[in-house]
Amino acid sequence: MSPISAIDDVLSRLNPQQREAATHGDKPLLIVAGAGTGKTATLVHRVAWLIARGVDPRRILLLTFTRRASAEMLRRVDALLRQLARAQPNDAGATSEKSSAEARRIRGSRVWGGTFHAVATRLLRKYGKAIKLPAGFTIHDRTDSEDLLNVVRTEQGLAKIDRRFPKKGTAMAIYSRCVNSRQKIDRVLKKHYPWCKDWTDELKKLFRAYVDRKEAAGVLDFDDLLLYWSALLNDSEAAESVRKMFDCVLVDEYQDTNVLQSEILYGLSPDGRGLTIVGDDAQSIYSFRAATVRNIFDFPERYPDTTIVTLEQNYRSTQPILDATNQVISLAPKRYTKNLWSERTDGQRPWVVQCEDEDDQADYVIRQILTHRESGIDLHRQAVLFRASHHSMVLEAELSRRDIPFHKYGGLKFVETAHVKDLMAFLRLAENPRDVVAGTRVLPLLPGIGPGKAMQLMDVLLEAGGNFDAWKTWKPPAAAAKLWPRLLTLMRGLVKPADDLSAQVHRVRKFYAPLLEMKYDNSPPRLRDLEQLEQIASRYRSRRKMLTEMTLDPPSSTQDLAGPPHLDDDYLILSTIHSAKGLEWDSVFVIHVADGNIPSDMATGNPEEIEEERRLFYVALTRAKNWLYVCCPLRYYYAFRPTTSDQHGYAQRTRFLPKPVLEHFDQHVTQLDDDSDDREGAKLTVAVTSRSIRQEMKELW
């Protein structure tokens, strides 16, 4: 088989639109890909096609939303390329060496892949010098950035003035939005933070000082990574070298990029040559990170040669599910109209399930999941989705009680827990002694040292250019006298370590463990986390690499840390809707579908926010392949304040399921049944409550 017909063979598995996209030339290409329309397959084939056509893999840049997505795509590109290589004519002997060289050349794993932030880091380590970045910069995550901002805020006395001054989290969000949307602070405040308008001047001053502080500390925050990448592309010399690195740039999830990212893209290819972007305006759910659907709408205007390919055939869901989800999104004003359809015409209609309360909901979901499992759908092919991380707490407790294993994605991550951050701070301080945030985290761990002394010590260290010897002359207070010399030894040993990374972590752990035990009363599980961290460290070649990766791409679920799961392990997936992006399961349960949760009360300020919540709901629903359950508890208990007996309120079904849409769902009410020993009693209550609930339902809905 000739190479050409081999690739034709591979491409024949795609539908005509997908094939058009995969084999498009090098003019700008916009793929509007509805949910489940095989956009990953299309991108993967496109990359493989480019490589097969002779493009050097190292000159392809694949920008994805998560590292997981990038790894998955590159793996599939590899598989495809291997398949192609096998199909090449292979006349014995001499050619086999040649063809294995060819195979090496086309390895997809050599493609540049990753998130904007991860790629930015790699480029800045390499070319940062051109714009005067220190090579050994460390990266601040959101919390670190807030901490540094707080340091500056305290210095400026803004914390004292009045309690109405925006808190660090808000201030950080404002700053971040300015950077990512490339807007002046006045505009951002007016549009998104009107209640902070009175503080404009103070905020400006605060941000200026914050920028200086970052520079002095040799750190970059998430926004800086993009900002400096963009700056690199504006520096005439550096831009030339960076631009020349890539022939093709492909961007996934383009609807969730922000203005700064679109500028980076423009910088990489001003005429759009070699540019491919994929997105779905109906799934734009990251505007709180300054992402804007406009990017995808404006793309054809910015690059007039753009070809638009729309993918509408859905390979994921059954038609009854699509009928319902199409209805949900049809109520949104939108521009790229798609009508998703499937060849899988039959299947169970999606359900709207009315539950009594949160406990009932958890119970119902678990029963239904177990029923599916009995019929052969493993737990990991089922998922429970929710708007906010804490919405799954009751369910998690119940799953644990019944020994049903689960992995949770989204919400607080392992690396964000205090003790892990503490330990990492030691490493970060060693890597970059100018990092004030790391220092002011480590130092107050010692008794007798608080924020004040810590700040002083960091100033001394900064003055000395980051040489820990500068601390030798310092006289610690009595309480810290014993530990101080040991800390000094530890840190000096870590600066130029002779041992491998896990040994370094071990040394930190030995030092930190007793302090941890004093600080927390539930220390045993935390100590175990630290042991696990030591294990993880052995997987990394360098400390810098570990620090970078743990910041940019933290393990998304606690269980991920244990390494690849055993094959016989089966576990249910719990996920925030945001973290469920791009994924799919056989059966999907969306819980807490009540107004206030979806749309979240926090996001009903303006119509745009509400539209985003609608898309969020749409994303959740379109994750389902075969079975879709939408659950809404009728009654919510108020956990707040002394629980005077039976305080509760009633929930309204989400506004995104009005009557006409609801007709595409089957409606159910949970039936309590023989779960417990007192079968009789349970049945009795059911009779009463379910009737009264139906009554209430009639009145409320």
Next chain:
DNA sequence: CTGTTGAAATTTTTT
């Protein structure tokens, strides 16, 4: 300046 205690405020999504 540190560390503790008690009161008050808050309530999302994440690179």
Next chain:
DNA sequence: ATTTCAACAG
């Protein structure tokens, strides 16, 4: 329920 803030004693 948790986190953040303010006041106060050592």
